[in-house]
Amino acid sequence: MLLIFLGLTLVLPAFPQNYTMLYQFSEINQNLMINPAASHPYKTVLGIPIIGHASVDYQNTMFAPKDYFNDNSLNYRVENILNNMRSSENILINQNLDLLFVAFAIKKTYISFGARQVSSVNLALPRDLLKLAYYGNSETYGDFSLSRKDMNIEIFAGQIYHLGFQQSFLNDSLIIGARVKRIFGLAHAQVSRLDIDLQLDMFKWQVETDILVETSGSNIEETIKVYGLQNLILPKNRGWGFDFGATYKLKNLTLSASLLNVGSISWKNDTKIYTSKGSYDFKGLTFDEDTQSLDYESILDTLAAAFNVKDTSDISYKSKLPTHFLSGIGLTLNPKHRIGLTYQGSVWGDKLNHNFGASYIFSPGKRFQLIFAYSLLSGRMSNFSFGASGALGPLQIMLLTDNIYGLVMPTTLKSSSLRFGINLILFKNQTTSNLPKDENTYAVPFDNKPAVP
Amino acid sequence: MKKNITFLLVAALFIGCMKDMNLNPDDAFFYKGDWSASVVNGRIDLKSLVLNNDMITADPDGLLRFVFHQDSVFMQNVYDYTKIPDQAPFLVKVTLDSPEFETGTNLGTFGGAKFKSIKIASGTLHWVATNPTFQPVELRLEIKNTEINGEPLIIDIACQPGQSQNSTSLDGLNFDLTQGVGNLSYNNLSFKFTVSSRAVGTNGEEIDLSLTLNDLSINGATGYFGQYNLELPSGSMPTDFGVLSNIAEGLYLANPSFKLITKSNIGLPVTFTPSITGISKNGRIVPLNAEPFVFAGSSNVGNNYTYAYELSPETSNLDNFLANVPRQIVYSGNVLLNPDGETANDNFIDQDGFIVMGVEAELPLELKTKNLVLEQTFNDLDLGIDDEEVDFVEALTLGFSIENGFPLDADFYTYFIDENGTVVDSAYIAMFDAATTDVAGNVIAPATSVRYLEFTEGNVKNLLKSKSIKAKIVLNTSGDGDQIVRILDSYYFDILIGTRFKLNYTL
Numbered sequence: 031m032l033l034i035f036l037g038l039t040l041v042l043p044a045f046p047q048n049y050t051m052l053y054q055f056s057e058i059n060q061n062l063m064i065n066p067a068a069s070h071p072y073k074t075v076l077g078i079p080i081i082g083h084a085s086v087d088y089q090n091t092m093f094a095p096k097d098y099f100n101d102n103s104l105n106y107r108v109e110n111i112l113n114n115m116r117s118s119e120n121i122l123i124n125q126n127l128d129l130l131f132v133a134f135a136i137k138k139t140y141i142s143f144g145a146r147q148v149s150s151v152n153l154a155l156p157r158d159l160l161k162l163a164y165y166g167n168s169e170t171y172g173d174f175s176l177s178r179k180d181m182n183i184e185i186f187a188g189q190i191y192h193l194g195f196q197q198s199f200l201n202d203s204l205i206i207g208a209r210v211k212r213i214f215g216l217a218h219a220q221v222s223r224l225d226i227d228l229q230l231d232m233f234k235w236q237v238e239t240d241i242l243v244e245t246s247g248s249n250i251e252e253t254i255k256v257y258g259l260q261n262l263i264l265p266k267n268r269g270w271g272f273d274f275g276a277t278y279k280l281k282n283l284t285l286s287a288s289l290l291n292v293g294s295i296s297w298k299n300d301t302k303i304y305t306s307k308g309s310y311d312f313k314g315l316t317f318d319e320d321t322q323s324l325d326y327e328s329i330l331d332t333l334a335a336a337f338n339v340k341d342t343s344d345i346s347y348k349s350k351l352p353t354h355f356l357s358g359i360g361l362t363l364n365p366k367h368r369i370g371l372t373y374q375g376s377v378w379g380d381k382l383n384h385n386f387g388a389s390y391i392f393s394p395g396k397r398f399q400l401i402f403a404y405s406l407l408s409g410r411m412s413n414f415s416f417g418a419s420g421a422l423g424p425l426q427i428m429l430l431t432d433n434i435y436g437l438v439m440p441t442t443l444k445s446s447s448l449r450f451g452i453n454l455i456l457f458k459n460q461t462t463s464n465l466p467k468d469e470n471t472y473a474v475p476f477d478n479k480p481a482v483p
Numbered sequence: 484m485k486k487n488i489t490f491l492l493v494a495a496l497f498i499g500c501m502k503d504m505n506l507n508p509d510d511a512f513f514y515k516g517d518w519s520a521s522v523v524n525g526r527i528d529l530k531s532l533v534l535n536n537d538m539i540t541a542d543p544d545g546l547l548r549f550v551f552h553q554d555s556v557f558m559q560n561v562y563d564y565t566k567i568p569d570q571a572p573f574l575v576k577v578t579l580d581s582p583e584f585e586t587g588t589n590l591g592t593f594g595g596a597k598f599k600s601i602k603i604a605s606g607t608l609h610w611v612a613t614n615p616t617f618q619p620v621e622l623r624l625e626i627k628n629t630e631i632n633g634e635p636l637i638i639d640i641a642c643q644p645g646q647s648q649n650s651t652s653l654d655g656l657n658f659d660l661t662q663g664v665g666n667l668s669y670n671n672l673s674f675k676f677t678v679s680s681r682a683v684g685t686n687g688e689e690i691d692l693s694l695t696l697n698d699l700s701i702n703g704a705t706g707y708f709g710q711y712n713l714e715l716p717s718g719s720m721p722t723d724f725g726v727l728s729n730i731a732e733g734l735y736l737a738n739p740s741f742k743l744i745t746k747s748n749i750g751l752p753v754t755f756t757p758s759i760t761g762i763s764k765n766g767r768i769v770p771l772n773a774e775p776f777v778f779a780g781s782s783n784v785g786n787n788y789t790y791a792y793e794l795s796p797e798t799s800n801l802d803n804f805l806a807n808v809p810r811q812i813v814y815s816g817n818v819l820l821n822p823d824g825e826t827a828n829d830n831f832i833d834q835d836g837f838i839v840m841g842v843e844a845e846l847p848l849e850l851k852t853k854n855l856v857l858e859q860t861f862n863d864l865d866l867g868i869d870d871e872e873v874d875f876v877e878a879l880t881l882g883f884s885i886e887n888g889f890p891l892d893a894d895f896y897t898y899f900i901d902e903n904g905t906v907v908d909s910a911y912i913a914m915f916d917a918a919t920t921d922v923a924g925n926v927i928a929p930a931t932s933v934r935y936l937e938f939t940e941g942n943v944k945n946l947l948k949s950k951s952i953k954a955k956i957v958l959n960t961s962g963d964g965d966q967i968v969r970i971l972d973s974y975y976f977d978i979l980i981g982t983r984f985k986l987n988y989t990l
Contacts, residue, residue, distance in 0.1 A: 099504040104512045166516035168983050232519035232882045232981035313979055314521035441504050 048413070048432055048447065050387025051403040053288075053356050054370035057393075057419045058428050059133050059453060062142050064356060065288040066194050066207030067275030070133075070140070071396075074456040075426075077131030077144065083451035085126045089444070091411065092119040092155060096441035112164055115157040116410070118180040118381075124150040128451070129189075135458060138202070142194040142209075149187040154379060156180035162228075172230030178379040181224055184349075187247075188215040188267070188295075196275075205277040213351075215267035215295050217247035220349050221379070238309040239337055244347045245304075246297035261299060269295030271351050284360035284370075291351035298346045310336035353377045366393050383408050396457070397421040405432065411444065426453040512990045515877075519983040527976040542847070545971035549846040553722075554744075556814055557715055557757070557840035561749050562604070564713070564820055565704045565832055566593055570696040572611075577622060577676050580686040585627065587664035587673040590696075594709025594820065597669035599829065601658045602703030606696060607650040612642040613691040618682030619643050620690055627673035628659040639679065642690050653699070660706070669706055672696075702834040708751055710821045715757070717815035722761075735806050737849040737967045739796075743773065746789040747838035750831040751780045752823065755792075755840070757816040761809025764858065769807040772800040777822060778838075784831055791843070805846065806853075812842075848970035849924065852891060855958040860900075862951040875988045876947070879938040882981040885915040888929040889976060890968035892917040894957045895936070899949035906953075908945035912936040917961050924968040929975075 049064045056068045059075040060083045077083055093111040100107065126148050133142035158174040159181065165171050191214075196207030223242035229235070246267055254262065271293035277286040310333060353376070360370035367390070374385040389403035403415040417430030430449040533541050540548045573588045590598060614620050622640040629636045638651050663671025674694070681688075743757065755778060759771040773794055781788040796802040821830065883895075895914040898906045915932040938946065946952075960968045 096504055099506055099508055101505050101508070103509050105515065107508070108512075164516065166518035166985075168517035168519045168985070172519070230519070232880075232983055233521050233884045233979045235520060312521065313524040314981070315523050316525060 048385055048387075048405055048407060049354065049356060049374050050372040050385050050405050051389055051401060051415045051417060051430060051432065052449065053286075053358055053372045053374070054360060054368075054387070054389045054403070055391065055399070055401045055417060055419070055430065057391075057399045058430075058451070059142070059455070060128070060131060060451060062133065062194055062196075062207070062209070063146075063192075063273075064290060064354070065275040065277070065286060065358075066209045066273050067196050067205040067277045067286065067288065068207070069205055069277055069279075069284075071457055072133065072455050073135045073458040074454075075131070075133040075142075076454040077128050078452045078454065079130055080127065081450070081452050082131045082144075083126070083128040083449065083453075085124075085447070085449040087122065087124040087445070087447045089120060089122040089447075091116075091408070091444055092121065094442045094444045099441070108164065112157070112161055115160070117157050118154050119157065121153040121155065122151065124148075124152075131453070133194075138198040140194075140196040140207075142192075144192055146190045146192065147188075148190060150185070152182070152184045152378060154178075154180065154182035154381075162230075167230040168232075172228065174228055176224065176226040176228075178221060178224045179381045181226075182221050182379040183219065184221070184352075184378070185217065185219040186215065187217045188213060188265070190214075190271070194273070203279050205275075207273075207275040207277075209273040211271035211273070211293070213269040213271055213293075213295050214265050215246065215269065215297060216262065216265050217250075218267065218295070218297055218349060219243070219245040219248065222347070222349075233313065235312040236309070237312075237337075239306045241304070241306045243304040244297070244301065244349070246301045246347075247299055248302065249300055252300055256300065266299050267295060267297045269293055269348075269351070282362040284362070285358075286360070287357040288355070290354040290356070292353060294348045294350050296346055296348050301343065301345055301347060303342045303345055303347065304340070306337045306339045308336045308338040367391070368393070401430070403432075417449075421455060424454050424456060426455045427451075428453075514986055514988045514990050517983070517985040519882075519981060521979055521981045523978070523980045525978055527978075529970070529972045529974045533972050541972040545973055547848045547970050547972055549844070549848060551722075551844040551846070552841070553720070553843075554841040555839045556720065556743075556759075556812070556842050557816070559713075559716060559818070559838060561747070561751075561832060561836040561838050562700060562702060564708055564749070564751055564753075565596070565598075565601070565701050567591070567598075567601070567696075567699045567701060568593060569698065573672075573674075573694040575674070575676065575692045575694065577678065577690045577692055579616075579620060579678055579681045579688045579690065581678075583675060583677040585664065585673060585675045587627075587671060589663075589665070589667065590660060590670040590672055592670060592709060594711030595707075596709030597707040597825070598704050599659075599661050599669050599706035600704065601660065601701045602834065603653045603656040603658070604700045604702035604834075606653045606699035608638065608653055609648065609650045609695045609697050610638075610640055611646065611648040611693040612640055613646045614642040614644050615690075616682060616685045616688050617644050618685065620681045620685070621679040622690065622692070623677040623679050624694075625675040625677075626656075627675055628662050628671070630657045630659075631655055640692070650697075653696070657703075702836075703832060705829050705831045707825045708820055708830040708832075710819070710824055713818050713820070715755075715814075715816040715818055717813075719811055719813040721811055722809055734808055734855050735802055735851045735853060736846050737851070738847050739801060739805055740843075740845040740847075741794045741799075741801050741805070742843045743776070743792040743794070744789065744841045744843050745778045745792065745838070746787060746841075747778070747836075748781050748785070748787045748833075749836045749838060750782065750784070750829070752821060753778050753780065753838075754819040754822040755816060756818070757814065757840070759804075759816075760813045761804050761807050762811040762813065763807045764810050767807055769804050769809070770800060771804045774798055780830075782828070784833060805844075849967055850970065851960045851964055851967050852958045853964035855891075857956040857958065858953065860951055860953045874940075874944070875986060876943045876984050877940055877987045878983075878985040879943045879946070880983040881912075881936040881938075882933065882979075882983065883912070883914055883936070884931075884933045884979040884981065886929050886931050886975075886977040887915045888918050888926055888974045889970070890917050890920045890924065890926050890966075891958045891960055893959075896955040896957070898953040898955070899942075899945045900951045900953060901948065902950045907949065908942055910936055910938060910942060914956070917959075918974075920961060920966070920968055924966065925971060926968075926974060 052061045053064055055061060056070055059070055059072055061068050092115060097111050098107055126146055129145040129147055131144035156176050162171045190211050192209055192211040194209035196205055198205050221243050223240060225240040227238040271291050273290045275288035277284060355375045358370055358372040360368060362368045370389045372387040376383045385405060385407050387403055387405045389401055392400045398420045401417040405413040405415060407413060413432045415432040419426060419428040428451050432447045533539050538550055540550060542548060568591050570591050575586055620642040622642060624638045624640055626636045636656055660671045661668045663673045754775050756775040757773050759773060761769050776792040778790050794801050893914045895912045897910045899908040901907050912934055914934055916930040918926040918930045919928040921927050960966050
């Protein structure tokens with residue numbers, strides 16, 4: 031198992047914020063965070079503080095290491111990357127750390143709560159703009175429009191305090207769950223509105239903009255100075271989020287769905303609002319017939335007036351939480367083998383991203399599970415993923431990574447993701463003192479009567 | 484053992500694949516952006532040109548008219564026309580015991596001039612007396628028919644024994660030259676001598692007296708001033724043709740009006756033979772070839788007389804003279820006084836006499852241009868580019884998007900000149916087409932042209948290294964410069980100049 035863990039650590043795999051594998055891997059109790067109605071075999075779970083669950087995601091859909099680190103000239107490499115871009119590519123860095131995670135069952139009710147520290151940077155880079163910067167506008171690169179689908183940025187840092195609840199119905203065939211999240215934002219930046227039209231040719235540059243950028247907490251020193259140190263711990267930037275989920279079991283077939291992050295955050299600390307709305311036709315310096323000279327000085331004033339650039343401070347604004355919708359279907363072939371299909375729709379900016387996943391879970395014993403998954407991310411990236419969860423007594427260690435192909439071909443990696451955690455667990459109807467010793471004993475998550483020797 | 488094999492297998496796979504990567508890749512980056520942008524835009528509107536230029540007016544139908552005045556091309560000292568030569572000495576013997584007596588002579592003149600009166604502006608009467616006695620003798624000389632301060636001019640001559648001499652100023656003296664000892668009615672000079680005092684015993688002695696009028700200049704005269712030629716003072720002057728100043732050559736006007744305006748208050752007919760030559764911006768010399776003309780002069784004292792002599796292409800070289808667009812006019816010539824000889828009317832001139840000749844040009848812009856050249860040189864260029872950086876532009880294109888409301892087409896030439904003044908490169912473009920005109924030469928529809936002037940990498944290097952750039956625009960009216968067109972104040976010229984430059988810059 032150590033060998034496998036080492037291998038997974040080296041791989042630094044897959045697509046960030048890809049929930050399709052974790053969604054089906056209910057042996058890890060933290061998947062309640064992506065389906066509040068997920069069924070679990072555990073009576074009690076206590077995540078070890080700080081290391082109960084940690085994840086790091088990095089995604090760069092624009093290029094893989096080999097696209098840059100090769101023997102070709104830098105110009106060739108850059109051109110190769112640009113010419114293979116889609117209309118928009120993403121760079122995302124996301125980090126989650128569970129400060130506390132506790133879950134326990136009371137009869138048919140399952141309650142979980144905890145605190146999570148989150149930070150993320152999400153960029154959408156527009157191909158057309160990058161090509162314009164590299165190639166110039168003389169050929170076909172100077173006529174395009176940009177929206178938030180093409181060009182976006184969102185930065186977030188904060189803490190989430192959450193309380194989850196699930197209840198079984200219909201003789202445990204139906205589980206309904208929900209989670210409420212109190213969110214404290216430390217820093218944030220987002221592009222709330224972006225429409226840019228560019229028509230750049232030899233005789234006229236026509237630019238129209240409608241841009242709204244909102245930031246909060248960009249100056250930590252200023253925040254501490256104005257709002258006090260306590261605002262770093264419990265900032266005044268607060269919001270609510272809600273997750274909903276349902277799971278229905280029909281014999282060996284399990285249907286499930288969840289809706290995550292319904293809510294928003296109100297940002298109040300150290301806010302700055304930048305807007306630009308206007309249009310400008312630039313036809314070069316204007317020859318002034320009266321003075322018989324070129325009018326240089328008016329350009330900057332005219333530009334500022336035309337684009338109506340403004341920045342204002344200390345005006346609160348709201349940001350929506352990145353909403354995800356997941357649905358899955360699982361089929362338990364026998365107590366050792368389970369397969370599942372998952373769909374994940376994620377909204378960011380004005381764009382809906384689609385991920386599809388297929389997974390196979392092998393449970394050779396109650397305390398050890400392996401998951402092998404395939405994901406098709408945003409209709410483009412294929413990932414083969416792998417994860418494992420093992421328990422030594424009440425200590426559960428889990429590690430999940432996407433894109434196992436990266437183990438073989440790390441130079442092609444465009445993203446990496448690692449989830450790691452250590453929990454203390456107690457199985458339902460079990461105590462740590464009478465855990466089964468038989469290696470052939472296994473857990474069946476959706477069976478409301480877990481196997482007992 | 485099984486675990487170790489698995490680990491080694493994974494490690495080998497990972498390390499093997501890393502061989503595909505070069506962790507120290509080439510980092511030399513050449514920025515090769517190919518950018519286009521507009522550089523300058525502008526409208527040249529003849530309406531505003533008219534408003535801002537005193538030299539251009541618009542007719543009711545909008546036809547522009549270029550008006551040029553130069554009041555005093557020629558100006559001559561009119562007293563040159565009444566010059567009096569230094570006179571020969573007039574010798575008189577005065578017998579000491581004789582009574583007073585009168586004698587006279589004629590004023591010497593140029594060209595047979597017959598003065599009836601003159602007013603001396605400056606001059607002297609110089610006398611030399613030779614007294615053979617041993618005692619002083621005093622003589623009194625009255626210049627007859629003269630007046631100064633209401634009195635005739637009387638000079639006392641003190642003749643010391645031996646020879647003595649002196650001069651007397653004649654400034655301001657008026658002569659009436661119609662009376663004298665002879666029967667002439669002009670140029671008469673009369674003198675009356677009286678012996679004022681002498682010593683006893685000098686009877687029969689004679690004083691030899693020599694009288695000379697020297698350095699006479701006059702500022703008033705009547706009579707006949709003679710017939711002779713005088714050279715006009717030569718000189719040169721710059722012209723100020725305003726907006727036309729940049730035109731090197733090639734402007735042919737259909738109906739130019741060019742007049743030599745002569746104005747004077749002296750009563751003297753003259754024939755002017757002007758010699759006027761125009762020198763263009765490029766040093767091309769074209770004479771006007773104006774024919775001689777007669778100026779009748781004023782008919783009455785105190786009246787001014789003005790005469791406008793109009794030149795035409797038929798009687799002069801006016802069309803070519805104007806087409807040369809002179810930046811400098813060189814003038815000279817001569818004047819013939821009284822070309823018809825003596826007439827019944829006396830010539831006259833007084834102390835305020837003047838004669839000036841100016842130029843008045845009215846040039847309605849009905850024209851044809853045959854290779855009309857506009858030139859401008861931009862000197863002392865410093866583009867701030869080191870020699871080793873001249874490669875950073877691989878190619879350059881200038882684009883001209885023009886809506887031309889003028890009935891003129893244009894070709895554009897640029898010359899890149901190095902620090903030695905040598906043209907190291909050049910470029911050419913047929914920049915825009917002429918607007919469409921009707922048969923009268925009025926524009927009925929503007930012409931839109933989009934043209935590109937491409938510079939190769941070599942051109943660009945030469946451009947970046949050049950120290951000055953000469954721009955030349957050659958304009959032709961429709962029909963290869965043969966059609967007469969009319970320039971109206973409604974014409975305009977919209978221009979957009981864009982540039983496209985392909986860079987190759989090492990970052």
